[in-house]
Amino acid sequence: MKILILGGGASGMMAALTAAELSGAHVTLLERQARVGKKLLATGNGRCNLTNVRLIPDAPCLQSSYNGCDPAFLLPALTRFDVSRTRIFFRALGLLTVQEPSGRVYPLSDQANSVVDVLRFALDQAGVETVFGFDAVSVRKKARGYELCSAEGTARFGDKLIVAAGGCAGKTLGGTDAGCRLLAQLGHTCTELRPSLTPLRTDPAWIRGLKGVRADAFVRLRKGGRTLCASSGELQFTDYGVSGPVIFDLSRAASAGSELVIDLLRDYAESDVRAMLAQRVQRLPSLPAQELLSGMLHPRLGRMLVRGVIREERPLHMLTDAELDAVCAQIKSLTLPVTGALGFESAQVTAGGIRTSEFDPQTLESRLAPGVFACGEVLDVDGVCGGYNLQWAWSSGRLAGLVGTGRERL
Numbered sequence: 001m002k003i004l005i006l007g008g009g010a011s012g013m014m015a016a017l018t019a020a021e022l023s024g025a026h027v028t029l030l031e032r033q034a035r036v037g038k039k040l041l042a043t044g045n046g047r048c049n050l051t052n053v054r055l056i057p058d059a060p061c062l063q064s065s066y067n068g069c070d071p072a073f074l075l076p077a078l079t080r081f082d083v084s085r086t087r088i089f090f091r092a093l094g095l096l097t098v099q100e101p102s103g104r105v106y107p108l109s110d111q112a113n114s115v116v117d118v119l120r121f122a123l124d125q126a127g128v129e130t131v132f133g134f135d136a137v138s139v140r141k142k143a144r145g146y147e148l149c150s151a152e153g154t155a156r157f158g159d160k161l162i163v164a165a166g167g168c169a170g171k172t173l174g175g176t177d178a179g180c181r182l183l184a185q186l187g188h189t190c191t192e193l194r195p196s197l198t199p200l201r202t203d204p205a206w207i208r209g210l211k212g213v214r215a216d217a218f219v220r221l222r223k224g225g226r227t228l229c230a231s232s233g234e235l236q237f238t239d240y241g242v243s244g245p246v247i248f249d250l251s252r253a254a255s256a257g258s259e260l261v262i263d264l265l266r267d268y269a270e271s272d273v274r275a276m277l278a279q280r281v282q283r284l285p286s287l288p289a290q291e292l293l294s295g296m297l298h299p300r301l302g303r304m305l306v307r308g309v310i311r312e313e314r315p316l317h318m319l320t321d322a323e324l325d326a327v328c329a330q331i332k333s334l335t336l337p338v339t340g341a342l343g344f345e346s347a348q349v350t351a352g353g354i355r356t357s358e359f360d361p362q363t364l365e366s367r368l369a370p371g372v373f374a375c376g377e378v379l380d381v382d383g384v385c386g387g388y389n390l391q392w393a394w395s396s397g398r399l400a401g402l403v404g405t406g407r408e409r410l
């Protein structure tokens, strides 16, 4: 039997390795770029956050960790190849990993390269044929299987076909909607594709001066006076707005017209913050006003917030109660109107994809084109920040790769 895998990213490599090791079939991995795992190399800021131990395969956890489809669709793949099996799998390939307090798992080497390397070595060892520069543009059903044709006119046949072509996110790293277009040729339908886990453009212009400043914050996304969602964690100021894990998590629901309400001292109640300001005024009355928040926040951020409220330089004892209230409000609910999200170039994942209802969750086989399987981001599954997207790629790649194995040996 011949198995074709389209896409040499996270899920495709996992599917290829599984199929080659467990089915004994001839496995060919087709990749349009010049190497496998190009996007993987850029994950986790070059460190590759490959999974998260907080991911438990039960409905409530899946509901809060993934968007797009019904959690019931995710359950079989994420149960059969869960976080602990994934770590055992990588350990067997020779990858040592560490777990951070947030539950995020990284290679001990702190290098995404290590993850790609162990997968590459294992693919070679398992005898997977890897074809680079094969940019699939069409797929055809044949009497027995499927034929993929490249942009250059070469054709490859497989009795079974696994589509692991990813999504549009990370355009410069190979992100594309090609997988959706190919599956559409077989009758599949795609939901709207949007960038997710992406930085946001915001007003006002003065925050541009904070480029590079990081803060630990609780952030609410609001629209029309209603809180749409909230998250806490690291926030980074940039020259166009805000970025960082906490912003990525809110980006899916953000749009022009919404606003971010940022609590920069999330462990302190507003009354405590106000009391700290009063205490500072009392203890250091002749200190210049711009130093009001020194020691409480990043120095640039502190000065910028004070400047937003207190225009003229004065010593602390000359500040009015109303001005101190206003500084306190800036700290606890700094409000930045969202003007838009950055596009697929900067996004980490694609919201939307091929409709999961068109695939059997137990096997990831197409209900419309028997013998065709799909895994990873090409499907309408997108996770929150923290290793959830790669875990979906590993788990779904594993399940799809069981094609031809009898499926009992995972």
Ligand SMILES: Cc1cc2nc3c(=O)[nH]c(=O)nc-3n(C[C@H](O)[C@H](O)[C@H](O)COP(=O)(O)OP(=O)(O)OC[C@H]3O[C@@H](n4cnc5c(N)ncnc54)[C@H](O)[C@@H]3O)c2cc1C
Pocket (backbone or CB within 6 Å): 006, 007, 008, 009, 010, 011, 012, 030, 031, 032, 033, 036, 037, 038, 039, 040, 042, 043, 044, 045, 048, 049, 050, 051, 134, 135, 136, 137, 164, 165, 166, 167, 169, 170, 173, 174, 175, 176, 178, 179, 347, 348, 349, 375, 376, 377, 378, 386, 387, 388, 389, 390, 391, 393
């Ligand atoms: C900058 C960045 C950082 C990220 N960091 C993390 C992180 O730390 N943790 C986490 O969990 N997730 C992270 N993600 C998300 C994660 O990388 C993806 O969800 C995951 O790689 C998806 O795996 P995949 O196999 O579906 O697709 P991909 O890894 O994108 O692989 C798809 C492959 O298919 C190939 N391909 C596409 N079309 C064709 C075609 N027509 N012919 C031939 N080949 C084709 C592509 O070239 C690509 O190599 C990050 C994403 C980005 C962009």
